[in-house]
Amino acid sequence: MRTRVMALVCSMLTAAMPHAATAQDEAPERIAVHCGTLLAVPGEEPLREVTLLIEGGEVVGVEPGYQHHEGAREIDLRNKFVMPGLIDCHTHITGELQSKEEGLRRALSEEVTHSAIDGTVYARRTLMAGFTTVRNVGSAGSDIYALRDRIASGFVVGPRILAAGQAVGVTGGHADGTNGISPILRPETGPMEGIADGPYEVRRAVRERIKRGSDLIKITATGGVLSNTAAGVDQQMFDDELRAAVETAHSMGRKIAAHAHGTNGINAALRAGVDSIEHGTYLDDESIKLFLEHGAYLVPTIHAGKFVAAKAEEPGYFNDAIRAKAAAVGPQIQGSFAKAYKAGVKIAFGTDVGVGEHGTNWLEFVYMTEAGMPNSEALASATVAAADLLGISDLVGTLETGKRADLIAVGGDPLTDIHAMGDVVFVMKGGQVFKD
Numbered sequence: 001m002r003t004r005v006m007a008l009v010c011s012m013l014t015a016a017m018p019h020a021a022t023a024q025d026e027a028p029e030r031i032a033v034h035c036g037t038l039l040a041v042p043g044e045e046p047l048r049e050v051t052l053l054i055e056g057g058e059v060v061g062v063e064p065g066y067q068h069h070e071g072a073r074e075i076d077l078r079n080k081f082v083m084p085g086l087i088d089c090h091t092h093i094t095g096e097l098q099s100k101e102e103g104l105r106r107a108l109s110e111e112v113t114h115s116a117i118d119g120t121v122y123a124r125r126t127l128m129a130g131f132t133t134v135r136n137v138g139s140a141g142s143d144i145y146a147l148r149d150r151i152a153s154g155f156v157v158g159p160r161i162l163a164a165g166q167a168v169g170v171t172g173g174h175a176d177g178t179n180g181i182s183p184i185l186r187p188e189t190g191p192m193e194g195i196a197d198g199p200y201e202v203r204r205a206v207r208e209r210i211k212r213g214s215d216l217i218k219i220t221a222t223g224g225v226l227s228n229t230a231a232g233v234d235q236q237m238f239d240d241e242l243r244a245a246v247e248t249a250h251s252m253g254r255k256i257a258a259h260a261h262g263t264n265g266i267n268a269a270l271r272a273g274v275d276s277i278e279h280g281t282y283l284d285d286e287s288i289k290l291f292l293e294h295g296a297y298l299v300p301t302i303h304a305g306k307f308v309a310a311k312a313e314e315p316g317y318f319n320d321a322i323r324a325k326a327a328a329v330g331p332q333i334q335g336s337f338a339k340a341y342k343a344g345v346k347i348a349f350g351t352d353v354g355v356g357e358h359g360t361n362w363l364e365f366v367y368m369t370e371a372g373m374p375n376s377e378a379l380a381s382a383t384v385a386a387a388d389l390l391g392i393s394d395l396v397g398t399l400e401t402g403k404r405a406d407l408i409a410v411g412g413d414p415l416t417d418i419h420a421m422g423d424v425v426f427v428m429k430g431g432q433v434f435k436d
Contacts, residue, residue: 028056030072031405031431037413038062039083040399043380046415052082054405057431061401075433077409077426083379084399085132085159085406085429087386088361089299090257090278092354093126093136093161094119094143097226097307099317116143123151123158125359128435130408130424133160133386133396135350137218137257137278138167138175145213157434160406162390164218164257166194168205168245173236174224174259199244202237206248216390217249217256219274222265225308225329226355230321233281233329234262242272255391257299261329263287270294276348276389281305281332283340291345297389298340302367303360304352305333338371347373348389349382362421369418376415405431 031054039046040062051067053060066078094115098106106114126134136144148161169175175194191205206217221242223233237245242258249256250273258269261281269277270290276297280287283298291298309330311317318326341347351364368378387397395404407428412420427435 029431030055030069031075032067032069032072033075033082033407033428034066034078035080035082035409036078037081038399039081039379039415042083042383042398043376046081049078052399052407054431057405059399059401059403059405062399075426075436080409080411080426081413081420082399082407082409082426083414084383084397084403085408085427086130086361086382087133087135087349087390087396088126088131088351088353088382089135089137089276089297089348089386089389090301090350090352091126091134091136091358091361092138092352093122093134093158093358094139094147095354096122096358097311097355112141112143115140116146119143119147120156120158122354122358123147123156123161126353126361127157127159127427127429128424129359129361130410130421130427131159131361132406132408132427132429133162133390133392135162135164135216135257135390137164137216137259139163139165141166142212160396160429162215162392163213164216165209165212165214167218167220167259168194168196168202168209169220170236170241171195171197172229172231174220174222174227196241199240202241202244203248206245206254207252210249210252210254214254217245217254218278219245219256219258219269221258221260221269221274222262223325224259224261225325226322228319228322230324232262233325235265235268237265237268239268239272242269242274246273255389270296278350278352279304279333280336280340281329283336288340288343288345291340292343295346297346297348297385298337299348299350299389300333300337300340300368301350301352301355301364302334302337302371303364304355305330306363306367307356334367334371337368341368341371341373346385346389347377347381348386349378350386362424365414365418365421375418378418379414404429 033052051063144163150156151158167175196202196205255275258274260266263282308326312326387393409426411423414420
């Protein structure tokens with residue numbers, strides 16, 4: 001029986017394999033994009049009146065003037081500002097925050113397949129907002145892997161996704177979705193579901209994430225705002241658990257992102273060697289020293305802070321435990337970002353959308369520049385810096401020869417008015433036009 005099953009699988013795989021290329025196959029499409037202004041490398045000076053030449057979904061050249069190439073499809077963006085596709089390093093693309101009543105209804109009546117379907121809508125919305133790549137740092141389960149893979153195959157429209165899968169955290173901590181649920185109703189949790197106590201369970205949980213297909217690991221080093229518990233937002237994973245997570249992830253070729261609000265948790269995660277701190281709400285001078293010493297990135301997520309602070313003032317939206325945390329944490333994030341930026345900490349753009357509406361990611365640019373980051377550096381944080389954090393600088397982040405043809409165009413000049421990032425009029429990902 002097993003032999004027959006394996007034979008069937010092999011025949012299915014063979015049938016699914018693409019045919020070998022032949023001389024009769026069509027040549028890769030050539031596209032000439034005429035750009036009035038091209039910010040090919042954010043952080044550097046933009047180019048004026050140039051032609052971006054694309055072939056086979058990759059950039060093959062940047063030429064002065066509006067050049068005509070025989071047989072090439074021409075795209076006229078001569079009155080637009082063109083730049084690389086944007087990268088959001090902190091999303092939850094298969095869901096969106098609901099009121100406590102709606103959240104409870106969904107938890108009791110829906111399955112992970114519902115969030116996978118929701119994700120197809122949010123993914124399209126995200127791409128149309130100009131974000132051609134996202135790092136998804138937390139999901140209900142296998143939904144994000146399915147969405148990532150279907151987008152990569154071209155079957156579903158959305159941004160390129162690097163998926164963490166379920167976050168790894170401790171029993172009763174921020175990653176534990178059974179907080180506040182009756183013991184009669186709540187499912188069992190353990191390393192298979194990302195809930196791990198002690199370094200040995202943490203290692204197993206991290207390995208399980210990688211086995212399931214995670215591109216990176218997300219841990220919850222501290223408590224969080226939206227977990228249904230009044231356990232605060234300081235350190236929840238012990239130092240030996242943090243070290244176990246980092247060592248295991250790095251040994252298997254994965255970067256690791258640490259959700260961290262409280263000072264002790266931020267500093268412990270940095271000492272353990274995480275690649276990025278998400279939120280960093282109560283970072284202090286020691287935190288900044290550790291950021292600079294270890295070369296870790298801060299992914300600020302001011303967008304989420306603003307959103308939960310506003311919702312905390314809306315009667316009945318949160319329960320008492322969550323409302324208290326939202327009211328305390330939300331207003332702090334923008335100031336902590338400003339302190340870290342001024343001290344020279346590396347910043348990668350991230351919004352935490354899902355907490356807040358998908359498609360409004362661009363508002364993070366406004367909040368970053370309000371806090372003192374120049375427009376040019378804010379744009380670089382969502383391209384050059386974000387690609388570096390994700391480990392994909394060889395593919396995206398700039399529009400240079402050999403990179404993926406991920407580009408967007410906006411109607412105004414974001415170097416002088418950052419609100420132009422809310423007016424994305426053209427989106428191309430991998431040489432394919434999705435918005436024109």
